[in-house]
Amino acid sequence: MYAINFGSLAPYTDLLAAGLVQTAEVSAATLAIAVPVGLGGALLRTSQHPVPRSIAAGYVQIIRNVPLLVILFIVYFELPELGIKLDPFTAGVTGLSLNTIAYVIEIFRGGLAGIPPGQYEAANSLGLRPHQVFLYVVFPQLIRISFPALGNQVVGTTLASSQCYFIGVSELTSVANQVGSTTFRYFEVFVVIAVLYFVVAQTINRGWVLLGRRLLTDQPRRVSG
Amino acid sequence: MDVSVVIIYVPQLLAGTLTTIEVAAGSILLASILGLAVGLLRAAKRRWLYLLLGVYVEFFRSIPTLVMLFLVYFSIPIMLGFDIPSFPAAVLALGVAGSAYMAEIVRGGVESIVPTQWEAAYSLGMRYPAVVRYVVLPQALRVALPPAVSLYVALIKDCSLVLLVGVVELTAVSMNIRGTIHGRNTLGIFLVMAALYFVLCYTVAFVGQQVERRLQV
Amino acid sequence: MTQPIQLSGLDEVRNPEPIVAVRDVHQTYGRTEVLHGVSLSLSLGEVLVVVGPSGSGKSTLLRCINGLQPITSGEIHVGGVRVDPHSRQIFLLRQQVGIIFQSFNLFPHYTALQNMTLAPMKVKGLPRAEAESMCRELLSRVGLAEKAGSYPRELSGGEQQRVAIARALAMNPKVMLFDEPTSALDPETVGGVLAVMRNLAEDGMSMIVVTHEMGFARDVSDRIVVFDKGLVIEEGATEMILKNPVQARTRAFFADILKA
Numbered sequence: 001m002y003a004i005n006f007g008s009l010a011p012y013t014d015l016l017a018a019g020l021v022q023t024a025e026v027s028a029a030t031l032a033i034a035v036p037v038g039l040g041g042a043l044l045r046t047s048q049h050p051v052p053r054s055i056a057a058g059y060v061q062i063i064r065n066v067p068l069l070v071i072l073f074i075v076y077f078e079l080p081e082l083g084i085k086l087d088p089f090t091a092g093v094t095g096l097s098l099n100t101i102a103y104v105i106e107i108f109r110g111g112l113a114g115i116p117p118g119q120y121e122a123a124n125s126l127g128l129r130p131h132q133v134f135l136y137v138v139f140p141q142l143i144r145i146s147f148p149a150l151g152n153q154v155v156g157t158t159l160a161s162s163q164c165y166f167i168g169v170s171e172l173t174s175v176a177n178q179v180g181s182t183t184f185r186y187f188e189v190f191v192v193i194a195v196l197y198f199v200v201a202q203t204i205n206r207g208w209v210l211l212g213r214r215l216l217t218d219q220p221r222r223v224s225g
Numbered sequence: 226m227d228v229s230v231v232i233i234y235v236p237q238l239l240a241g242t243l244t245t246i247e248v249a250a251g252s253i254l255l256a257s258i259l260g261l262a263v264g265l266l267r268a269a270k271r272r273w274l275y276l277l278l279g280v281y282v283e284f285f286r287s288i289p290t291l292v293m294l295f296l297v298y299f300s301i302p303i304m305l306g307f308d309i310p311s312f313p314a315a316v317l318a319l320g321v322a323g324s325a326y327m328a329e330i331v332r333g334g335v336e337s338i339v340p341t342q343w344e345a346a347y348s349l350g351m352r353y354p355a356v357v358r359y360v361v362l363p364q365a366l367r368v369a370l371p372p373a374v375s376l377y378v379a380l381i382k383d384c385s386l387v388l389l390v391g392v393v394e395l396t397a398v399s400m401n402i403r404g405t406i407h408g409r410n411t412l413g414i415f416l417v418m419a420a421l422y423f424v425l426c427y428t429v430a431f432v433g434q435q436v437e438r439r440l441q442v
Numbered sequence: 443m444t445q446p447i448q449l450s451g452l453d454e455v456r457n458p459e460p461i462v463a464v465r466d467v468h469q470t471y472g473r474t475e476v477l478h479g480v481s482l483s484l485s486l487g488e489v490l491v492v493v494g495p496s497g498s499g500k501s502t503l504l505r506c507i508n509g510l511q512p513i514t515s516g517e518i519h520v521g522g523v524r525v526d527p528h529s530r531q532i533f534l535l536r537q538q539v540g541i542i543f544q545s546f547n548l549f550p551h552y553t554a555l556q557n558m559t560l561a562p563m564k565v566k567g568l569p570r571a572e573a574e575s576m577c578r579e580l581l582s583r584v585g586l587a588e589k590a591g592s593y594p595r596e597l598s599g600g601e602q603q604r605v606a607i608a609r610a611l612a613m614n615p616k617v618m619l620f621d622e623p624t625s626a627l628d629p630e631t632v633g634g635v636l637a638v639m640r641n642l643a644e645d646g647m648s649m650i651v652v653t654h655e656m657g658f659a660r661d662v663s664d665r666i667v668v669f670d671k672g673l674v675i676e677e678g679a680t681e682m683i684l685k686n687p688v689q690a691r692t693r694a695f696f697a698d699i700l701k702a
Contacts, residue, residue: 002303002304002305002306004304061427062423064378064426065378065382065422065423065426065427065430066382066419066422066423066426067382067383067384067385067386067396067422068382068385069385069386069396070385070396070415070418070419070422073396073400073415074412074415074419077403077411077415078411078412078415081411081412116545116547118543118545118546118547119547119549121505121510121541121543121547122543122547122548122549122606123549124510124536125508125510125536125539125540125541125610126536126537126560126561126565126609126610126613127533127534127536127537127561127565127613128560128561128564128565129533129565132564132565136549136560136564137549140551141549141550141551144551155287159287159288159289159290160289161289162289162290162291162292163289163291163386165291173289173291173292173295176292176295177295180295180299184303186295186299186300186303187300187301187303187304189300190292190295190296190299190300191296191300193292194284194288194292194296197287197288197289197292198283198284198287198288200287201286201287201288202283202287218551218553218593
C-alpha cells in the first residue's frame with residue numbers, strides 16, 4: 001500500500017522553485033517577443049495588399065495545424081544542421097514564440113475587426129495621419145477589445161512551456177520528472193506541480209483582470225469649468 | 226533533400242499516423258461525452274453543481290497536458306499500485322483534460338440561447354431535459370461548433386506528446402527514423418511529420434467548416 | 443415660369459469663387475457606378491441641403507469631397523485646391539473640411555474634451571492648455587460645457603452628435619459637411635442638434651447638409667439639390683424647389699417624405 005508522503009519532497013523545494021522560475025522566464029521571454037510581432041503580423045494580415053495578407057494568413061494556418069512539439073524539435077534539432085546551434089532555453093523560446101505569434105495574430109485580427117469603420121473615417125477626416133490614427137484611435141481600442149483573449153493566451157503559453165521539457169529546458173515539469181525519478185515519489189511531486197501550475201494560471205487570470213482595470217478603465221475627469 | 230530515403234519509411238510513418246488518429250479519436254470522443262455532460266450540468270443553474278463542477282473545469286484547464294500525462298501514467302499507478310497501459314493512459318489524460326474545455330464550450334453554447342427561448346419552451350409545459358433536448362441543444366450546438374472544432378484540432382496536436390507514456394504515434398516514429406538516418410536529411414523527416422499533422426488537423430478543420438456551413442440557419 | 447434644370451456652366455456664372463466645386467464626378471464602387479457625373483458648387487457662407495432617396499449616392503458624394511473616398515473621374519476642388527486622396531496635401535485639406543457622420547463616430551476611449559483636443563494637438567501642434575481652453579469654449583457654444591469629462595457612452599445620442607460637431611469645429615474648418623446628422627437620433631434630441639446647426643449657419647459657416655429634415659431645409663438652407671440614382675435631378679433656391687418642384691421624381695420624393 002502506497003504511503004503518501006509529501007514531506008519526502010522537502011529537500012527538493014529549491015530545485016522545484018528553480019524550475020518554476022525557468023518556466024516564468026521562458027514564458028515571459030516568449031510573450032515579450034510574440035505580442036509585438038503578433039501585432040505587426042495582424043496588421044499584415046489585415047493589409048490591403050494581397051501579398052503580406054496571404055503570407056501572414058499562410059503562417060497562421062501552418063502553425064495552427066502543426067503541433068508545438070514538432071516546431072520545438074525542428075528548431076532544436078534541425079537548425080544546427082543549418083549552422084544555427086541554439087541552447088535549449090533559446091530554442092524553447094524561439095519555438096514557443098513561433099507558435100504564440102500565430103495565435104496572437106488571430107487575437108489582434110479579431111480585435112481589429114471589432115473597431116467600426118466609422119472610427120477610421122472620423123480620425124482621417126480630422127486630418128490625423130495614418131500613424132497617428134493607429135497610435136491614438138486604433139491601438140487604444142484594439143488593446144481594450146483584445147485584452148481578455150490576450151490574458152488567456154498568456155496562460156496558454158505558460159502552460160505550453162512545459163513541452164520544452166522534451167528539448168532539455170529545466171522548467172517546472174522537467175524538474176518534477178527529475179525529482180520523481182530520484183525519489184520515485186511520482187504521485188506527490190506531480191500533484192504538487194499540478195497545484196503549482198493551477199495557482200500560477202489562476203494568479204495570471206486574476207492579475208490580468210486587475211491589470212485591465214488599472215490600465216484600461218476610463219477615468220472620468222470631473223474637472224469643473 | 227533526398228526523397229528516396231523517406232520513401233522506405235512510409236509504412237512506419239503511416240502506422241504512426243494511424244496510432245495518432247486512434248489516440249485522437251479516443252480523446253475527442255471522451256472529451257466530447259464527458260464535456261457535454263459536465264457542461265450541461267453546469268448550465269443547469271444549480272449553484273452547488275455549478276461550483277463543484279467549476280473546480281473540475283478550472284483545475285483541468287489550468288494544468289498542462291504534459292503534466293496530465295505524467296499524472297495519469299506515472300503518478301496514479303504508483304499510488305494505486307497497478308499499471309495503466311500506455312494507450313488508455315494517453316486517451317484518459319487527453320480526454321479528461323479536453324473535457325474541461327469542452328464543458329465550457331458547451332456551457333457557452335447553452336447560455337447563448339436567449340432566455341425567451343427557455344420561457345417559450347417552459348410555458349408549453351416542457352421540463353428541463355426536454356427543453357434542453359429539443360429546443361436548446363440544437364441551437365447551442367451551432368454556436369458551440371467552431372470552438373469545438375478548434376478543440377479537436379488541439380487534441381490532435383496534443384497527441385504528439387503521448388510518446389511520453391510509450392505510445393508509438395507519429396512523433397515517436399519520426400524521431401526513431403531520424404535517429405536511424407541521423408546525418409542525412411533529417412529535415413526531410415521533420416517536414417514529412419509536420420505535413421502529416423497538418424493534413425490531419427486541416428482535414429478536421431475543413432470538415433468542421435463544411436458542417437458549419439450546412440447548419441447555417 | 444421656367445425653372446432651369448442644373449447646368450454646371452450656369453453654376454459657375456452664379457458662383458465665381460465657390461468654396462466647394464464638384465465637376466462631373468463619377469465614382470465607382472466595385473463594379474457599380476455610384477455617381478454618374480455629379481456637379482454642384484457651394485459658395486462661401488452658403489447652406490446647401492442635399493435630399494434624395496436612400497442609396498442615391500449622397501453619402502458617397504460627401505466622402506468624396508473630403509477625400510475619404512476616391513473618385514473615378516471628374517474634379518473636386520475645395521477652397522481652390524484639388525481634392526486628391528493620394529496626395530500628401532490631403533491632410534491639409536481635411537483640416538479645412540469638417541464632416542459629421544450619422545453614427546457620430548466619437549472615439550469611445552476618450553472623454554468629450556479629449557475627443558476634441560486630439561486633432562488640434564496632434565495635427566496642428568497646439569499646446570495642451572491652449573487646445574483645452576479653445577475646446578471648452580466650443581463645448582459651451584454647443585451647450586455641453588459640463589460634459590467635458592464625460593465619455594461618449596455616458597452621453598445621449600444628441601449630446602454625442604453635438605460633441606462631434608464641436609470636435610469638427612475645433613479644427614476651424616472652412617466648410618462643414620453633414621451626412622444625415624439626425625437620422626440616428628431619438629426624436630426628442632433631434633431639435634438640439636438642428637439648433638446647433640442653425641447657429642452655425644447663422645454665424646456664416648459654409649455647409650452642405652444631407653438630411654431628411656425638410657423643416658430645417660426650409661428654414662436654414664439657401665439652396666436645395668435633389669439627388670436620385672447618382673445624379674443631380676434638380677437644384678435651385680430652396681423656396682422655389684420646395685414650392686414648385688419641376689421633376690416628377692422630385693415630386694414623388696417630397697410626397698414620400700411628407701407621408702413619413
